[in-house]
Structure formats: structure tokens, C-alpha cells
Amino acid sequence: MSAQEQVLELGRRWAEAEQNADVAALEELSADDFTLVGPAGFVLHKPEWLDRYRTGSLTTHSLVWDEVEIRDYGTTAVAVGRHTQKAEYRGHPADGRFRVTHIAVSQDGRWLLAGLHLSPIAGP
Numbered sequence: 001m002s003a004q005e006q007v008l009e010l011g012r013r014w015a016e017a018e019q020n021a022d023v024a025a026l027e028e029l030s031a032d033d034f035t036l037v038g039p040a041g042f043v044l045h046k047p048e049w050l051d052r053y054r055t056g057s058l059t060t061h062s063l064v065w066d067e068v069e070i071r072d073y074g075t076t077a078v079a080v081g082r083h084t085q086k087a088e089y090r091g092h093p094a095d096g097r098f099r100v101t102h103i104a105v106s107q108d109g110r111w112l113l114a115g116l117h118l119s120p121i122a123g124p
Contacts, residue, residue, distance in 0.1 A: 003072045003111075007079055007104045010111045014102075015065045021053040030113045031105055037117040039098050058094070061086040065100070075106040076114075083118060097121045 001009075010029060017025035027050060034046040044052075052058035068081035083100040087093075103115040 003077060003106070004070045006111045007070050007072075007077045007102070008068065010104055010113065011065050011068065011079060011081070011102055014113060015063045018060050019063050021056075021058075021060070023050050023053050026050055026053070031107065034113055035115045037115070039096065039118040039120050052089075057090050059088045061088075063087075077104045077106075077111070078102070079104065082121070 013025065014029050016022075017029060027046075030046060030049075032046065034049065036044040036049050038044065062085065064082075064084045066082050066084075068079050070077055070079045079102040081100055081102070083098045084096075085098075086095050097120070098118040099121055100119075101115075101117040102113060103117075104111045105114045106112075
């Protein structure tokens, strides 16, 4: 399987784990120093990112990751795509369409998410 195919599979597994609030899978799919930059500019490190699901403060009803283009740099890959979600954060709607950048790194023969950066897709 090519690096691009492996990174696509990583993204597919990530989206599924987010929808299922599968903390164990998210833990396994992400690097120890994983960082998320959210659509409003907030920064979450791996423990904070996972705690949103552990505590039940974030519920993702659906998540689609598509329009993905991947650039492979050997042990690092950058995937830019679209992230469309229906979700709730602490009981408030958190639905949206975002342009998302996934940073993946190859460690010990497998690809892991090292970072996600989301930006809202604005209207014209």
C-alpha cells in the first residue's frame, strides 16, 4: 500500500473513531505530541483533545472527510481536505464545514496523526 493510501486509510479510521467517540482508537491513531488547532483558533494537545470524548462534552453525530489531496514527503505527509460535521459541544450545536489539514508522520512503520488544523469554509 502506498504512503498516500495509508494516509487516506488513517484519515478514514480517524473520522470513524471521532464519530464513535472511540478514545482508544484516537489514542492509537495519534502521535504522542498530537496538536489540534480548532476552527476558532483554540489549541488542544492530545490529552485535552481526547478528554472531549472521555467526558462526553463533544458528541459527533456525523463526520465526512473528503476532497482530500495528499503530499508525501517521506516520513511526513500533509493531507488537505474538507471536514463536514454534525456535532454538539456541551449541548450546543457544533455543526460546520471546514477546510482541514492533517499532518501525518510515519513512526515505527505506521502512519500517525501529528496534527489537525481546521478553518471554517466561508460563503462568498
